[in-house]
Amino acid sequence: xxxxxxxxxxxxxxxxxxxxxDEACGVIAGPEGSDRPERFxxxxxxxxxxxxxxxxxxxxxxxxxxxxxxDEVPVVIYHSHTATEAYPSRTDISYASEPDAxxxxxxxxxxxxxxxxxxxxxxxxxxxEPVEVVxxxxxxxxxxxxxxxxx
Amino acid sequence: MAVTVSIPTxxxxxxxxxxxxxxxxxTLAEVIDNLEANHGGLKARLVKDGTLHxxxxxxxxxxxxxxxxxxxxxxxxxxxxxxxxAVAGG
Numbered sequence: 001x002x003x004x005x006x007x008x009x010x011x012x013x014x015x016x017x018x019x020x021x022d023e024a025c026g027v028i029a030g031p032e033g034s035d036r037p038e039r040f041x042x043x044x045x046x047x048x049x050x051x052x053x054x055x056x057x058x059x060x061x062x063x064x065x066x067x068x069x070x071d072e073v074p075v076v077i078y079h080s081h082t083a084t085e086a087y088p089s090r091t092d093i094s095y096a097s098e099p100d101a102x103x104x105x106x107x108x109x110x111x112x113x114x115x116x117x118x119x120x121x122x123x124x125x126x127x128x129e130p131v132e133v134v135x136x137x138x139x140x141x142x143x144x145x146x147x148x149x150x151x
Numbered sequence: 152m153a154v155t156v157s158i159p160t161x162x163x164x165x166x167x168x169x170x171x172x173x174x175x176x177x178t179l180a181e182v183i184d185n186l187e188a189n190h191g192g193l194k195a196r197l198v199k200d201g202t203l204h205x206x207x208x209x210x211x212x213x214x215x216x217x218x219x220x221x222x223x224x225x226x227x228x229x230x231x232x233x234x235x236x237a238v239a240g241g
Binding site: 027047053054055077079089091092094097100 | 161235238241
């Protein structure tokens with residue numbers, strides 16, 4: 001499951017809307033081992049394309065050095081689909097190489113209502129996971145026993 | 152010549168979990184061969200058909216080797232080689 005603050009969801013959706021019809025992309029970093037997305041880092045789509053996204057290689061190096069120096073990892077890696085549903089494409093799956101990351105997809109094909117979904121992508125296998133949007137991590141339940149079953 | 156190589160999370164299964172390892176060589180190709188000798192399986196994740204795999208970015212210090220000769224990129228004693236998976240998709 002991805003548990004994520006509402007302001008971070010809003011920031012991803014705003015970025016996706018802003019760059020539409022090109023794909024938008026970025027990372028939400030968090031402390032290593034925490035699985036808690038905290039620091040929103042929108043990235044430039046070097047491909048500037050409605051069907052492809054790619055972090056610029058210089059930006060990528062800077063991003064990872066910066067995260068390393070803060071003991072952070074990319075907890076969320078997000079990008080938008082601007083004409084299709086929020087499900088990983090074959091290209092998304094072939095490139096996915098952060099087995100611990102939540103891959104978040106935002107679809108902006110509907111101008112009014114966005115679609116946001118989250119996946120694990122490990123060794124080419126896609127597993128969708130629930131997204132729990134919270135106002136604050138401080139008051140959020142963390143233990144599986146504390147979370148009521150949802151219908 | 153010894154260089155320090157930063158290994159991304161997804162390849163650390165080949166380095167016993169280590170984030171950085173030492174390697175030797177005067178070119179990136181030699182460094183990768185030396186890595187392979189000590190951490191079997193790494194080369195196949197980096198090189199395909201004699202060129203760098205398109206899914207990985209490799210840097211010598213701050214420079215993407217795609218703009219510096221690819222596998223023939225020169226490395227010098229004390230250089231840092233950083234391997235990062237490309238973040239891309241469709």
